[in-house]
Amino acid sequence: MHNSGEIDYIIVGQGLAGSALSYQLIKEGRKILVIDEDNPHTSSKIAAGLYNPVTGRKMVKTWKADLLFPYLISFYKELEQICSAHFLREVPVYRPFISLEEQNEWMGKSSSPEYIPFIKEIYCKSLYSFANDPFGGLELLQSGYLDLPVFLEAYRDYLKKHELLDASRFDIGQLILEKEFVLYQGIRAKRVIFCDGLNSAEQGYFQWLPFSPVKGEILRITADFRLKNILNRGVFVVPLENGLFRVGSNYDNNDSTLVPTVKARNEIERRLNELAKVEYNLEEQVAGIRPATKDRRPFIGLHPEYETIGVFNGLGTKGVSLAPYFSRHFMRFLEYGEDLYAEVNINRYFSLYYDSLEN
Structure with a gap:
């Protein structure tokens, strides 16, 4: 734990969001403390960790891909050096075409400056004998997956080594708000930033934000086939090591439990069988709840009433x-006052906060 009683930021949560933000602040020379009890059931630790610039049934370039993807690769590689660990897996995603029309459409896109950075190759015939890809498919660049358990553990070790981690449960009842700083268990900080996933939806200062939690389940299988890509159409198939593959995922807005279900397994296996004809053994099934939002855009910014609290x-x-x-x-907003994108700034929902005060 940080020895200083006076710091710049308390970061609540060491999932993907808390890890990334805390590192950005550390790079700027800020004194930080991350508070995280290491819950094994967080969505960050269970997720497949894919990054893919072309997504969805309609195979469209993901939102702000031109900004996100070149930076994410350099960011995670830098963290690999800092943490002396390997967790970024750069693997081309292969997305089969579902029709000749789709194949022709992507042949046209392949010469467009908008798509050239993300296209490795376009196949006009089947790439894998076991895959359902008679029209070929699209092989992508700037894609792969982050081995999230390895990443989170390696970064946690980095925080411990530098005495920047409090491995206890954050007790919001002990947070004292002053006009220009916060106090927590004898620590004075300029701001506290909540990066604690669904905890913020259930308690605390940001319950009014329109979270839309989504349950997802993932299978781990063993099979005797070779795959140099991540297959992705309706379901993803990620090659791991020693004949292991990760397969998923489903989306369930109605089930808020962490219990794996037969319904999800059947759905994922059905989609897998539609994508590829392979024999496999089911080794494991896990479930997690993603802290998604109504408009599918992140929640970023400061509380409408307390400028010492952020999310x-x-x-x-x-x-x-x-x-x-x-x-x-x-970080640029917090440290240098740069404007946040309107699409992510929580001020888009301030009316919900004021409505909540009246109820």
């Missing part, structure tokens, strides 16, 4: 690609 949350299903760029974006 960096709601990264949802694309956290690995959003966290690096937007942690820097938030």
